Amino acid sequence: MNYYHLGELIHKQAQEYTYKTALKYQPSGTKWHTMSWETFSAKIMKTAQAMAEIGIKPHDNIGVYSQNMEKYLMTDFGGYANRAVMVPMYATASPLQVKYITEDAKIQILFVGEQFQYNNAFKVQKESPVLQKLIIFDRSVVLNPEDRTSIYFDDFITTGDNSDSLAQVHSRLKQLKESDAATIIYTSGTTGEPKGVVLTHTNYIQAFRIHDKRLIRLSDKDLSMCFLPLTHVFEKTWTYYCLHRGIPVAINQDPSKIQTALKQVRPTLMSNVPRFWEKVYIGIRERIDNSTGIIKWLFDDCVKTGRKHNLMFKNEGKRPPLGNRIKFFLYQYTVFYLIKHIVGINRGNFFPVAGAPLSDTINEFMQCIDVHLIYGYGLSETTATVTCFPQDGFRIGTVGKVMPEVDVKIGENNEILVKGKTVMQGYYNKPEETRNAFTDDGYFKTGDAGYLNEDNTLVLTDRIKDMYKTSNGKYIAPQMIETRIMEDSYIDQVAVIGNERKFVSALIIPNYEALKAYADKHEIPYDSIPQLTANKHINDFIFGRIELLQAQFTSYEKIKRITVLPEPFTIQSGELTDTLKLRRKVILEKYADAIDKMYRE
Known part of the structure; x- marks a missing residue:
């Protein structure tokens, strides 16, 4: 396997794959288009030449503030060809966030996506x-009307169509260094101001190497759906990895239309966060639970058969019994196929999952119905993956085995410590924070708590900074509790409360549509969502479902009181990061009165 600097990767692949499809994309909701490797390479060169013409130099920081597009990738790889550093920003970022990153990284040139990003960026530029x-x-x-400097991308890439710019890019391509910075990825800032994680080309190339050793069942016959924002280190690294393997990438531009896109493209691979699979699980589970008679029995038998075949035998490296193999084969091409076809994943090879805790119940269920999730754990600072499931011999309840050539150990307070060639160079412009992020012997301090099993699999318990200590001295892992509670089809979001409190409570964001259907069925009157969520019968109903889900918790971990909220946590209102993690400090401040009310005698 050859490993190339990102500045030359696409051009090398174009020599091998030429007219084969490199990208699928759907501009402005039109039909899907394809782009060959040769065309992709040519467009990247045009972009690189225009960058050189406009005055971009090696080591300059270039901003990209856009949703996923084919032009996003052209810009990234055009920048790498110039030895520039790419600085992605979430398409949902506010002007304040754009201003912070732009000024911190000294970004002079910013590529923007659609009207929302342009409006915000122009406000910052002024x-x-x-x-x-x-x-x-x-x-x-x-x-x-006041704008005198902006230019459309299609016009921009024609500006470098001259021999001087071409010569300059070719000269820079000959000077590529793996030690050069490739990206600065700003963290979401759940506990403070964002920090720019500097990742080098060495980091990305090493990520490719270790994934080649772990993921042995993929090839250039696969097709990957690019759904998560390319700002997210998980999606960025995964998409680059697929291009490294010659795997075509379908770019989903509008996240709200992913269900339609999946059915149109039917990818074999897609990286995603657990929330996506939680929604898939709830949808399938509801169909099963609402079935009766022979249909209900059939669904239950499918899951039972899949559990025995995939988890008890195949995953353990053992041949399933003949009767189980026959039943599984029949279900694989009937019931399992129909379930997966409805979602659009019937051609699925496997699906990497990371970015937040994944419920063991959901993980096991998806494996049973023949949807192969590769669950893992990583951070921006580690070029994504630290651990992930092997394709056989994985263990539900863990976040997988430590990746090849990655060194993990457990430090004080059970903190997960990581060392290896995928670990970041440091935080941009933050030498003190960089020093504090590493131990004296060079391990990166993840801020996550967990433990290693004898087989080098990692169990993640919680974010150390998120850990609560009740007034009774008991430690609570809120993410573990939240992950369990969100398995329920009536619950969309949960924020567990408990720090320095007598007991654990929770703010609940229900599935409003499911809750309205329940109220209508049981003739519970309501004129508005606030009236519905304040209804005692509704609160008792939600709390009863929570009681069933936390049966296995110790008494001090169990949620004792809840408040059902009439509005969801959102990025726009500040309660969620761009990667959909809870901003606990914001939530605690915003809902202080509601929280205090739960603790009054």
Whole structure:
């Protein structure tokens, strides 16, 4: 296997795959288009030349503030060809967030996606002493009447079509160094201001190497769906890895249309966060639970058969009994196929999952119905993956085996410590934070708690900074409790409360549509969502379902009181990060009165 600097990766692949499909994309909701490796390479060169023409130099920081698009990847790889550093920003980022990153990274050129990003970026540019020019991906964006500097991407890439720019890019391609910084990925900032994680080309190349050793059942015959934001280290590294393997990538531009996109594209691979699979699980589980008679028996028998075949035998390296093999074969091409076809994953090879805790119940269920999740754990600072499931011999209840050539040990307070070539260079412009992030012997301090089993599998218990200690001195892992409670089809989000409190409580965001259906069925009157969530019968119903889910918890871990909220936690309101993690400090402040009320005698 050859390993290339990101600046030359696509051009090398184009020599091998030429007219084969590199990308699938769907501009502005139209039909799906394909782009060959040869065309992709040529467009990247045009982008690189235009960057050189506009004055971008090696080691300059270039910002990208956009949803996923084919032009996003052209920009990334065009930047790498110039030895520039790419700085992604979430498409949902506010002007304040864009301003912070732009000024911290001294970004002069910012590529933006659609009207929302352009409007925010132009507002920042007007007040910024740093930001000089916006380059716009979407041709339909309407420019501000005051704008005299912005240019559309399609016009931009024609500006470098000359021999001088071409010579300059070729010269830079000959000087590529793996030690060069490739990206600065800003963390979500759940506990403070964002920090820019500096990842080098060495980090990415090493990530490719260790995944090649772990993921042995994929090939250039696969097709990956790019759904998570390319700002997210998980999606960025996974998409680059697929391109390294010659795997075509389908780019989903609108996250709200992923269900339609999956049915149109039917990918074999897709990286995702647990929330996606929670929703899939709830949808399938509801169909099973609402079935009766022979249909209900059939569904239950499918799951039982799949558990025996996939988990008890195949995953253990053993041949399933003949009767089980026959039943599994029949279900695989009937019931399992129909379930997966409805979702759009019937061609699935496997699906990497990370970014948050995944319920063991959901993980096991998906494996049983022949949806192979590769569950893992990692951070921006470790170029994503630290551990993940092997394709055989994985253990439910863990986040997988430590990756090859990655060194993990457990430090004080059960903190997970990591060392290896995938660990970041440091935090941009933050030498003190960088020093504090490492132990004296060079291990990165993840801030996560867990333990290693004898077979080098890792069990993740919680974020150390999220751990609660009740007033009775008991330690609570809120993420573990939240993950369990969100298995329920009536519950969308949970924020567990308990720090320095007498007992554990929770703020509950229900599935409003399911709750309204329940109220209608049981003739519970309501005129509005706030009235519905305040209803005592509704609160008792939700709490009863929570009681069933926490039966296995110790008494001090169990939620004793709840408040059902009439509005969800959102990125826009500040309660969630761009990666959909809870901003606990914001939630505690915003809902202080409701929380205090739960603890009054």
